[in-house]
Amino acid sequence: xxxxEIEGLRKEFRRLRGGRTVAVAGLDLEVPEGGVFxxxxxxxxxxxxxxxxxxxxxxxxxxxxxxxxxxxxRGLPHVIGKVGSIVEQxxxxxxxxxxxxxxxxxxxxxxxxxxxxxxxxRVGLMERAKDLVKTYxxxxxxxxxxxxxxxxxxSVLVLDEPANxxxxxGIVEVRELIRSLGDxxxxxxVSSHILSEVQQTADRxxxxxxxxxxxxxxxxxxxAAGRARGMLVRVSDPDAGVRALAAADLDATIDGGxxxxxxxxxxxxRVSRALVAADLYPSELRADEVDLETVFLELTKxxxxxx
Amino acid sequence: MLFVAxxxxxxxxxxxxxxxxxxxxxxxxxxxEAFSQQQFAxxxxxxxxxxxxxxxDFATLEEFCRVAAAPAPAANMRLSDLALVTxxxxxxxxxxxxxxxxxxxxxDWTAGTMTTLLTWExxxxxxxxxxxxxxxxVVSAVTIVLQALLxxxxxxxxxxxxxxxxxxxxxxRHAFEAAFRISAVAAAFGLVALAIxxxxxxxxxxxxVLFGYLVLFxxxxxGFRPSIQDRLLVRAGSVIVGQQPIYDMSGxxxxxxxxxxxxxxxxxxxxxxxxxxxxxxLVGLALLVFRARDVN
Numbered sequence: 001x002x003x004x005e006i007e008g009l010r011k012e013f014r015r016l017r018g019g020r021t022v023a024v025a026g027l028d029l030e031v032p033e034g035g036v037f038x039x040x041x042x043x044x045x046x047x048x049x050x051x052x053x054x055x056x057x058x059x060x061x062x063x064x065x066x067x068x069x070x071x072x073x074r075g076l077p078h079v080i081g082k083v084g085s086i087v088e089q090x091x092x093x094x095x096x097x098x099x100x101x102x103x104x105x106x107x108x109x110x111x112x113x114x115x116x117x118x119x120x121x122r123v124g125l126m127e128r129a130k131d132l133v134k135t136y137x138x139x140x141x142x143x144x145x146x147x148x149x150x151x152x153x154x155s156v157l158v159l160d161e162p163a164n165x166x167x168x169x170g171i172v173e174v175r176e177l178i179r180s181l182g183d184x185x186x187x188x189x190v191s192s193h194i195l196s197e198v199q200q201t202a203d204r205x206x207x208x209x210x211x212x213x214x215x216x217x218x219x220x221x222x223x224a225a226g227r228a229r230g231m232l233v234r235v236s237d238p239d240a241g242v243r244a245l246a247a248a249d250l251d252a253t254i255d256g257g258x259x260x261x262x263x264x265x266x267x268x269x270r271v272s273r274a275l276v277a278a279d280l281y282p283s284e285l286r287a288d289e290v291d292l293e294t295v296f297l298e299l300t301k302x303x304x305x306x307x
Numbered sequence: 308m309l310f311v312a313x314x315x316x317x318x319x320x321x322x323x324x325x326x327x328x329x330x331x332x333x334x335x336x337x338x339x340e341a342f343s344q345q346q347f348a349x350x351x352x353x354x355x356x357x358x359x360x361x362x363x364d365f366a367t368l369e370e371f372c373r374v375a376a377a378p379a380p381a382a383n384m385r386l387s388d389l390a391l392v393t394x395x396x397x398x399x400x401x402x403x404x405x406x407x408x409x410x411x412x413x414x415d416w417t418a419g420t421m422t423t424l425l426t427w428e429x430x431x432x433x434x435x436x437x438x439x440x441x442x443x444x445v446v447s448a449v450t451i452v453l454q455a456l457l458x459x460x461x462x463x464x465x466x467x468x469x470x471x472x473x474x475x476x477x478x479x480r481h482a483f484e485a486a487f488r489i490s491a492v493a494a495a496f497g498l499v500a501l502a503i504x505x506x507x508x509x510x511x512x513x514x515x516v517l518f519g520y521l522v523l524f525x526x527x528x529x530g531f532r533p534s535i536q537d538r539l540l541v542r543a544g545s546v547i548v549g550q551q552p553i554y555d556m557s558g559x560x561x562x563x564x565x566x567x568x569x570x571x572x573x574x575x576x577x578x579x580x581x582x583x584x585x586x587x588x589l590v591g592l593a594l595l596v597f598r599a600r601d602v603n
Contacts, residue, residue, distance in 0.1 A: 058602070080427070
């Protein structure tokens, strides 16, 4: 049984000038317990709507959504105490201090000063806790939002675009925080369109486009779905390199002054030998790794979303 | 902030009132008392009324005459006006309550914190009813404290620059009764503002719709069709605050103890019923809308 189970979820929104927009079109998804689950998709793919359905903020038109084994439409109040979340931008009272915001939320669930200190410490906001939220940078607000989500000591964290608007240092901080939360055995369901971040953080991913699931599974499996790219080789004379490799039965093309060789990285030695035999010494030889972004673009190409 | 503004307004108003008043001289007091005695004698002869029967609110004619012929020395600040002053500031007090309630109701929508709140407490009916309770408590507390300050400040003004001569013994009690009625009406109007802020998801929407409705719609309707005044929110509020029914001026006049009276269009008890109906209907509507609508 998954921590999050979604079956046939469909949600449409009425447009102001008539007609309807399908935000989620029959989504099926299962998120297992523990670790970081990346929920990927371009803007408008239906990620936030799915999350809002999951948290009871939006009523699905059809389909089942279960959180911790409980049907969200009926039993959400019974499990919400175990679920921390940020939906889009963390919304906090700007004229209150960070600590005061957490105190207000903590009162709903009986969380006291000790728990507030712990989460502030964890997100590195202890020193600025007494400052008004309106004086916080975007990254600090994001961290305060995560602190609010952690205040319940949740077993499931639902984070919608937690790295949105952060500077590189902030992105790294949030990434490490999410990874550590996943390593603690919590289930972190994180939506993002920054694929490189998710690739470094997530254990499993699901790719969504136009409200439908395109691909889901462990990160390495999803990466394997991308076509193999072979190896990249830099030599002083690329044309001579192509000829030398062809003589060794290796297909190669020139791509931006670099040789792209159609061979598994494990066979890199063959490439080196062929080039050295032709008196060409590679200044660079590396695997042309498939990243999540590439896979994502390939998978969504048929959906008309990839550039 | 609204509370601080209210305190400042009271202080400024009382300073201006005190500056325009003065303590009556011993001669003024003596003249007022002599005139009062003459008036009292005339009243006891039944010359203030069509008959010697006391009006409905008084047990005896003497009781009526003590009030009607009370000495009134020349001074702008008189303690005998305390209840009247409290009632007349009621409109501002109620509007303050509306502004506070609309702010409380709209703040979460404006700041976007409703999403956060609902991810902590998804039972929306409980959320809205709790907010309604908060509105009632906060509006009641703020308006009572401000009116107590007003009564206190007026008392200080009277002591320094006015007179308490001719003040009925239960004037302060009447003033506090008026204050409690005003606070109750302010809390009820606050609930109406909360309901509109919840449906409109904004403080500005609540204030705009409510003031538009109360000032323009009810004002225009009451002007064109006076007979439906018994169903209007503002009229109900003013009847409760002033404890004065609205009479049907088109009805047949009757005579009670020699005093002519029109039939009552909106009595005090009916005014409470009208007010309660508006509050329950709008809070009920807000509950339905809040429960059903998506929070995006």
